[in-house]
Amino acid sequence: MIGTKLAHYEITSHLGSGGMGDVYRATDSQLGRSVAIKLLPAAFAQDADRVARVLARSSEAGHFIDLTFALV
Numbered sequence: 001m002i003g004t005k006l007a008h009y010e011i012t013s014h015l016g017s018g019g020m021g022d023v024y025r026a027t028d029s030q031l032g033r034s035v036a037i038k039l040l041p042a043a044f045a046q047d048a049d050r051v052a053r054v055l056a057r058s059s060e061a062g063h064f065i066d067l068t069f070a071l072v
Contacts, residue, residue, distance in 0.1 A: 001039075009037060020044065020054060 001024060004011045009026040012034075016023050021040040028035045038058070044050045 006037070009035065011037065020050070
């Protein structure tokens, strides 16, 4: 996956794997910053409930701002 481009994101490294999929660091060419991208296994991507949970968590994380944390 390293070097793969997904829309305007280029995957630069693998950050980890978990029960909901793999997480990668990517560069957002439109915003010029690093982001984290979670890729779900194909079976999970077909499950509307699992997709909704991932989207809800990512939305919550996107709204979280704390000066003790840095944007990744």
